[in-house]
Amino acid sequence: MARQNFVGYVISQGKMDKTIKVRVLQKYYDAKVHKDLFKRKDFLVHDEGNICKEGDLVRIEATRPLSSRKFFAVAEIKRNIGQQFAKYAEEAKQRVSEEEQLKTREFLERTQLKDNDQQLVFLGDLRTVASLKGKELTPEEQETVSNLKKKYMIQTWDDQQLFQMEFERLEEKVQDLLQDYKLTQTLQSIIASPDKSAEVLQRTGLSGEEIEKMRRNVRKNIIRKFLKKADDATLLQLGIQL
Known part of the structure; x- marks a missing residue:
């Protein structure tokens, strides 16, 4: 006996390991309105190699129960549209x-x-x-x-005062450059550690959910402003030394 086969589009991928969601459109005749209509049904489908991407046109085939809601597996990728989308996204x-x-x-x-x-x-x-x-x-x-x-x-x-002014100005510039260098080095080390960056961001009043949704460059800017404004005692509590 032939197994059930459907053709549909991948509408969700990457949320569960080796599992995709495929939407199948089925045509039927409605006697009340005397028209051909479409009904759609979503299937959880097994994708062993995590190959399929959103937008792919695939053929799915019935298989043994793989979980309480998964009874189909990918049999064939008919049109590899999702791979193109992934390339464009990259x-x-x-x-x-x-x-x-x-x-x-x-x-x-x-x-x-x-x-x-x-x-x-x-x-x-x-x-x-x-x-x-x-x-x-x-x-x-x-x-x-x-x-x-x-x-x-x-x-x-007088000449001595002019020389002193020029020397002090150059000294201030060197100190500013050193401070910026230390700040950049510290910032890079904090960003490289997710736990440390989350700890610093929480000190600014952000919740864990807000931090997870935040993009990397936004987190970096917030941490930079915090490091510039924070006093030495706060930085020592966080184990940060500028």
Whole structure:
């Protein structure tokens, strides 16, 4: 006796191991409305190799009971549409990743340009002071010097003070770079550990369900903001050292 056979589309895959859900459309004649109508029925189907993807057209065949609700197994993949969808999804993820990397590079370039602009302004002010030193100043030049003194909050323009200002500015920049480097290293180590990242995110008031639904880049941004604002005592409680 021939076994039952149906042809249908895979509508769900990956939620259970070696199990897919297949929707079968069956045509029947309705005597009340005198029309051919379709009724649909969903089957849980055994997929031994986890090969089928959503969208595939498959032929299923009756088999011995494999569970309380599973009586069919995949006999043939007639049209491999789901594999194409999986390929497109992978390509889309890759494009999104490339776009994120491009945006990150552009942001870093803009930040670098901003720092360079500030440095150029400072060096320009130093050159202005150096060019006016030892000269009889016009009212406009006196006003320029006065404005620069107010801007940098100094009283006199001697060589030692100018050198000290430049040295302090460079020292601040180095400290900022070191702090950013430590923050990035700590952030990468936290993100690499799911348990640690969940612990830090829970400190921000998020629930476990919200954390699971959150995308990786969103979690990363929240943790970065938390590390910047948190005090030393809170970081020590979490076992984090910047």
